Amino acid sequence: MPDNPLTALLAARPLGCPFDPPTALAALRDERPLTRMVFPDGHRGWLATGHAVVRAVLADPRFSSRYELMHHALADIGPLSAAPLGDPTGLDAPEHTRYRKLLAGKFTVRRMRQLTERIEEITAAHLDEMARTGGPVDLFEAFAHPVPAQVICELLGVPFSERENFQRQAMVVNSAGYSQQEQFDAFATIEDYVRKLVVAKRAAPTDDLLSDLTTTDLTEAELAGVGGFLLGAGLDTTANMLGLGTFALLTHPDQLAALRAEPDLADQAVEELMRYLTIVHTGARAALADIELAGQTIKAGETVALSLQAADRDPARFDDPDTLDIRRNAVGHLGFGHGPHQCLGQQLARVEMRVALPALVTRFPALRLAVPADEVPLRHGADVYGVHLLPVVW
Template identity: 65%
Template sequence: MTIPELPLARPAGCPFDPPAELGAIREERPLARLAYPDGHQGWLVTGYAQTRAVLADPRFSSRVELAHYPLPGLEDLGELPPAPVGDLTGIDAPEHTRYRRLLAGKFTVRRMRQLAERVEQVTAEHLDAMERRGPDVDLVEAFAHPVPAVMICELLGVPYADRAEFQSHTAEMSRSDATPEEQFAAYGELQKYVGGLVLAKRAAPTDDLLSDLTTSDLTDDELGGVGTFLLGAGLDTTANMIALGTFALLRNPEQLALLRGADEETAERAVEELLRYLTIAHTGVRVALEDVELDGQLIKAGESVAVSLQAANRDPAKFPDPDALALDRKATGHLAFGHGIHQCLGQQLARVELRVALPALCTRFPSLRLAVPAEEVPLRPARQNIYGVARLPVKLS
């Protein structure tokens, strides 16, 4: 039996839960046949063990030009070109290995923790600004978006005067009603901007990651591509985790209380659970490069496999009572950052930002609450591969 389409509709009144059909499919067939929007007959994997196996297996490719995509909206674009230069998520080894080796040392746990003091400063500055603007603010605009935006700009060396231009391009890419064509166009504009920034860094290096990379063997095009990839990837995901995570906490006040004044260990555990529970990068895709037997079934060469990270992170075989948000849970092994060689490069930066921003927000504004009924909070469309809220109107006191 083939599933006619990827389930996208979340349960009514439960914006944080994956589509209920995914759980039913996982219990019956954690590796199932799936019909894709362009007519391709591929697969859907929803079990934790099976998802981890696919992501770790080099016989499955991440190359964009080989893939069929399970989310609607791209089928009318025809065959997609290869991933843009420098986009680590859409390429395989050895090209991927070369980029990853250059970048991995820049995003170590130690290096990212050294940024914690600056994250605290940036967070405090934006909380102060919110307090001055209050009592009603849009948390996305006032806090969730600008905090990671400042951090990724400083890390890469985007001049302060250019940040408005950079943020306008990234905002267009992540706009909830943007078409795929508009998103591609915005990405192209961001590429142009970063290309100019690369030339400036080569001429006059400063103390930042992009300048550091000018001493590598990367060409201007490659360096511009890597910079564009890092700017885009380092902002949208963390911004949505801060906003959607706050929304989830406000709907679970007993859990929110655990974050007020939280020590480092409590904050770390809470962030891992929020990452698991929300899994905002909810669906990926891999392509079999050869015939692969998995879970007793044969995936043929050329067939695409939709990887439901959100379903895998709610698998009761891995996480007991998985649909409960429990900040004291030890959510070790979750797949919110993926798994294998394509596991998120910037995950340690995201962790630092979340561990600082969320407890600080809850502590500074102990009476924080929604300014509209929960059902009126505008959510990003299910067809977008990053889930979140378009806006989060809140009252600070």
């Protein structure tokens, strides 16, 4: 064990490289893929940066996902509370398994691919509106945000007119700049609306996921929590992948040209962008027992911060990892996590990106940034990385 633990997560990205993890993380990963770290609240825990180590922690049930057992790696927001009802990401088996089994069947590859035609229609409608408006536009507001927002709203049976309120609340939930109480309050606002919607769905079911879930053994409160969780997650993450992914392509013209010339590369492009950007960049787990890993002993009760962004740039796992290459086989990336808590909505996110990105770049072949790349405002300090806005012209 090193006598000089890190006193904070190495979080500052290199200047002029908005897509790269902090340079110091790479040096640390290559030297010590698991190292001691003092968390912002003073807790002495660990930081995992190597792909193999991060993947091992995510797969090991001896590491807990329960929030109340962890310490926050990015900010001192006080003791963490237990997950709100309906949020499976902060639970362990068997509670997590129950939610997972109920929801996994709703997000199968086959079912999500059946949505492709509707996602194509939604994408085309927003591209048509961009063409009518003319540039410059904020691509995040005009395209990256509303496409997944409309998809998740339709999937759950939520009126699309409510999306702006939900987006604001989802940003609070996914930002380290707010206290846990503020994050829980934002989640409660979403949950309160969904609770009222669930009552209406029970009385008059419609063809949507929330109505579907009313036929399960979930209680009213659990339904509201699960619905709020799915809505918040579906709004924020894919929107930021579309926004930051487009930004990455616009600043890598060779990759943009390749995707435009070969739309069949969309599947590989999505996986590579997930790896290269890893927008959910940092996670955590709490050790439930003493665990030997990477030559170190992690004691029961210690929190391990997981740098997924450093892991996805690990040269021990990916050749030339700091290069964006949409022809790469990026299978094994951690952009959707790994293990029992791997992202439930990953198949929906894949379909949305596979449809939206090629459609955007082929519809507007002269698409380019309307401001210098270093003037694009980025979501530094947020749990989900992305752009605040993306001015483009064509």
